[in-house]
Amino acid sequence: MLGLGQSGEKRAEKYLLSNGYDVLEKNYRCKFGEIDLIAQKDGVLVFVEVKTRSGGGYGMGFESVTKRKQEKLLLTAQTYMAGRTPTQARFDVISIDNGEITHIKNAFGA
Numbered sequence: 001m002l003g004l005g006q007s008g009e010k011r012a013e014k015y016l017l018s019n020g021y022d023v024l025e026k027n028y029r030c031k032f033g034e035i036d037l038i039a040q041k042d043g044v045l046v047f048v049e050v051k052t053r054s055g056g057g058y059g060m061g062f063e064s065v066t067k068r069k070q071e072k073l074l075l076t077a078q079t080y081m082a083g084r085t086p087t088q089a090r091f092d093v094i095s096i097d098n099g100e101i102t103h104i105k106n107a108f109g110a
Contacts, residue, residue, distance in 0.1 A: 001062040008052025009036050015101055020045065021034040025080075032075035047077045049107075052096040056058050065093055 013023055016039050024040035024045075037048040049065055073091060081089070093107040 012050040030079040033072040
């Protein structure tokens with residue numbers, strides 16, 4: 001049986017696929033951290049952090065993506081992209097809260 005986080009990542013993957021994304025990697029790891037999903041759509045590489053909450057006691061999932069977590073995701077993404085052809089990229093957060101999906105595109109952008 002999948003844990004809450006794993007089931008959330010599976011659900012997020014299905015969501016992305018149904019919205020025209022190609023999922024390239026799942027649970028990409030390096031010395032800096034992990035990226036839950038790496039996808040691509042319309043020539044844009046999308047690094048996706050998935051946060052799942054079953055109740056409201058800890059706030060919304062997306063609220064738990066702290067500045068420190070963002071920094072780790074950036075370093076991990078840079079490692080992933082090293083040696084690959086440069087391309088446009090962004091960071092998204094998919095928050096699954098009490099079964100509801102919220103997709104925040106370019107979550108760390110200005």
